[in-house]
Amino acid sequence: MRWLLLKDLQVLRRSPLxxxxxxxxxxxxxxxxxxxxxxxxxxxxxxxxxxxxADARVSVGEKELPKIGVGERICERVECVHVKDRxxxxxxxxxxxxxxxxxxxxxxxxxxxxxxxxxxxxxxxEVIVNEEDPVKASLVNDRISSLLTQANLVIAxxxxxEGGKFIGLVIDGGQFSVLGQAIRILGLGNTxxxxxxxxxTMPPGPLRKSLDEVLRFTTLTRSNLGTAxxxxxxxSQPIVVDKEVVNGSSPPLETFAIAVAAxxxxxxxxxxxxxxSLALEREENAFPRLTRGLVSRSALLTExxxxxxxxxxxxxxxxxxxxxxxxxxxWDRFGLWLAAIVVGAAGxxxxxxxxxxxxxxxxxxxxxxxMVTLPVAFLSLIPAGTVGPALNGxxxxxxxxxxxxxxxQAMTAALDPGGPDLPTALLHLVALIxxxxxxxxxxxxxxxxV
Amino acid sequence: MEARGLVKRYGDREALxxxxxxxxxxxxxxxxGPNGAGKTTLLSILxxxxxxxxGEVTVPRGExxxxxxxxxxxxxxxxxxxxxxFARLEKQADPRRSTEEMLELTGLGERRxxxxxxxxGGNQQRINIAIGLLARPSVLxxxxxxxxxxxxxxxxxxxxxxxxxxERGTTVVFSTHDIQEAERxxxxxxxxxxxxxxxxGAAGELRAAVRQEAPEAAEQDFETAxxxxxxHRGH
Numbered sequence: 001m002r003w004l005l006l007k008d009l010q011v012l013r014r015s016p017l018x019x020x021x022x023x024x025x026x027x028x029x030x031x032x033x034x035x036x037x038x039x040x041x042x043x044x045x046x047x048x049x050x051x052x053x054a055d056a057r058v059s060v061g062e063k064e065l066p067k068i069g070v071g072e073r074i075c076e077r078v079e080c081v082h083v084k085d086r087x088x089x090x091x092x093x094x095x096x097x098x099x100x101x102x103x104x105x106x107x108x109x110x111x112x113x114x115x116x117x118x119x120x121x122x123x124x125x126e127v128i129v130n131e132e133d134p135v136k137a138s139l140v141n142d143r144i145s146s147l148l149t150q151a152n153l154v155i156a157x158x159x160x161x162e163g164g165k166f167i168g169l170v171i172d173g174g175q176f177s178v179l180g181q182a183i184r185i186l187g188l189g190n191t192x193x194x195x196x197x198x199x200x201t202m203p204p205g206p207l208r209k210s211l212d213e214v215l216r217f218t219t220l221t222r223s224n225l226g227t228a229x230x231x232x233x234x235x236s237q238p239i240v241v242d243k244e245v246v247n248g249s250s251p252p253l254e255t256f257a258i259a260v261a262a263x264x265x266x267x268x269x270x271x272x273x274x275x276x277s278l279a280l281e282r283e284e285n286a287f288p289r290l291t292r293g294l295v296s297r298s299a300l301l302t303e304x305x306x307x308x309x310x311x312x313x314x315x316x317x318x319x320x321x322x323x324x325x326x327x328x329x330x331w332d333r334f335g336l337w338l339a340a341i342v343v344g345a346a347g348x349x350x351x352x353x354x355x356x357x358x359x360x361x362x363x364x365x366x367x368x369x370x371m372v373t374l375p376v377a378f379l380s381l382i383p384a385g386t387v388g389p390a391l392n393g394x395x396x397x398x399x400x401x402x403x404x405x406x407x408x409q410a411m412t413a414a415l416d417p418g419g420p421d422l423p424t425a426l427l428h429l430v431a432l433i434x435x436x437x438x439x440x441x442x443x444x445x446x447x448x449x450v
Numbered sequence: 451m452e453a454r455g456l457v458k459r460y461g462d463r464e465a466l467x468x469x470x471x472x473x474x475x476x477x478x479x480x481x482x483g484p485n486g487a488g489k490t491t492l493l494s495i496l497x498x499x500x501x502x503x504x505g506e507v508t509v510p511r512g513e514x515x516x517x518x519x520x521x522x523x524x525x526x527x528x529x530x531x532x533x534x535x536f537a538r539l540e541k542q543a544d545p546r547r548s549t550e551e552m553l554e555l556t557g558l559g560e561r562r563x564x565x566x567x568x569x570x571g572g573n574q575q576r577i578n579i580a581i582g583l584l585a586r587p588s589v590l591x592x593x594x595x596x597x598x599x600x601x602x603x604x605x606x607x608x609x610x611x612x613x614x615x616x617e618r619g620t621t622v623v624f625s626t627h628d629i630q631e632a633e634r635x636x637x638x639x640x641x642x643x644x645x646x647x648x649x650x651g652a653a654g655e656l657r658a659a660v661r662q663e664a665p666e667a668a669e670q671d672f673e674t675a676x677x678x679x680x681x682h683r684g685h
Binding site: 286 | 531535565
């Protein structure tokens with residue numbers, strides 16, 4: 001078997017394009033993923049034009065609220081690219097420099113203030129997006145909706161706080177300023193105290209009875225307004241989230257991205273190499289000569305899978321080593337990386353052997369390998385719960401039958417302690433190695449037909 | 451080596467219909483016949499690559515060397531790497547020595563470092579034959595071995611093969627389209643047509659049979675007479 005392995009490595013070395021691709025591919029992937037992870041801004045870039053006058057204030061009734069600073073708050077959540085006018089905003093979006101442009105028009109605060117008048121108008125902000133790419137458009141819409149929801153929340157909270165102060169003034173009394181003049185408000189509490197004092201001096205009779213009704217009204221009003229104050233505050237955020245994690249913790253997004261890149265690399269290198277190398281034995285007419293007694297078919301399959309594991313291991317480690325230039329990796333978990341890469345590569349190699357034995361012809365093998373690996377890889381990346389239950393079930397079955405998803409789970413688990421369960425993923429892969437090994441062995445019976 | 455009543459079917463088509471063949475140690479047997487006669491199928495069964503649907507094959511202890519019609523080697527390896535690989539897989543005691551012997555036989559010693567894909571078809575066929583001879587087998591099966599070889603290479607090949615049979619007692623069974631080659635090197639000739647064995651005997655006996663069954667072509671060259679013979683037999 002070792003001589004065949006040596007032969008395959010010699011053949012690989014003699015195929016300059018293949019050899020260059022095997023070395024260049026992981027380096028390229030490492031650089032791309034590295035830049036994508038380390039170079040991508042934490043916040044999305046949004047062109048921002050604030051036309052609202054600096055001294056404009058949202059007011060409740062006659063009272064102006066303190067400056068809310070919606071613009072500043074938005075720029076805390078996105079990377080604001082300040083532009084001077086709409087044309088520049090549109091240009092930034094068209095060129096793709098920013099995801100979208102957000103424009104706060106000059107009359108925004110006036111429109112907000114009109115909400116408490118008999119003739120309210122709807123406050124609007126302007127958003128410019130480039131919808132050439134539907135995925136990007138959806139992302140931008142989600143981001144902008146989220147931003148505006150947060151802005152609305154900030155305003156609602158501030159209004160609720162100011163409204164609460166007014167209610168407090170009505171209940172407890174105090175100073176109130178109107179047009180620069182301080183006005184003292186008596187308040188319901190003080191009113192009740194005065195009325196109680198007056199009542200004590202009054203003889204029983206119809207007048208005292210009427211006074212009792214006024215006293216009951218003030219007591220009830222105080223109590224209900226107190227509840228309304230609390231309710232007003234709660235209205236700004238009526239529902240809060242109580243999150244309970246039932247199934248492990250998720251690894252950081254960048255770790256998952258690295259695991260995806262590594263598994264993609266491993267899958268394509270291993271599946272294509274093993275399937276292609278097996279098909280080459282037939283193309284060179286060497287298969288009958290080899291299996292006449294020089295090498296058993298099972299040994300030949302094992303040799304091909306070992307070739308895939310060896311090359312896949314080197315290529316994936318190269319890629320991970322390249323990625324350490326951009327992001328820190330847990331090198332203390334190197335043993336687990338090895339386990340995940342070796343078992344994952346063996347699973348993918350066994351699948352490649354089955355494909356190679358089934359397709360037989362070199363060109364058909366490449367096509368088949370792409371046709372199987374690519375869709376399964378994409379299906380494996382669809383998060384659970386984002387599609388209907390029936391489709392989700394089908395996706396689960398399909399992805400469980402191909403080694404990509406368990407290899408990805410093993411890789412994620414090996415890279416980060418917060419990942420999925422490593423032993424389960426490895427056991428899944430071992431089962432697939434056995435299944436695809438048997439399939440490949442069965443397909444080789446037809447493979448050898450003269 | 452002995453084969454009795456060999457039958458091979460590919461779907462509805464019978465590629466071999468009860469063919470018998472026996473060969474003694476040191477004997478050279480030529481299998482001749484038109485395209486589709488079943489020559490390659492018969493050799494594949496004798497080599498153990500294909501299984502017969504009927505009949506049985508008995509081969510002596512030891513290696514059966516097989517040289518397929520299409521070169522079975524790695525075109526991206528060098529001449530030497532190919533020979534060394536198969537010598538190692540054949541578990542030769544001294545793979546490098548066996549390789550050197552075959553390089554000498556093929557006359558490709560000076561081109562040992564060349565990638566096989568860059569060699570001519572004839573030279574690739576020489577390596578193909580050399581690989582089959584690496585283990586010095588007791589039975590050697592050659593499927594149209596001289597195809598693509600020039601006359602000098604052909605003479606060199608047959609010199610070696612005849613010596614193998616004569617000096618080492620190797621049984622050699624080869625298929626060919628070339629009736630002269632079969633007559634010259636085959637001690638015995640098996641004529642196949644449409645999977646059926648039409649004749650099994652020495653070259654002289656075949657000439658006699660051809661003269662008897664196709665007298666009108668007896669005065670012409672042997673190849674023309676042989677075609678007339680096949681025609682008389684309904685093929």
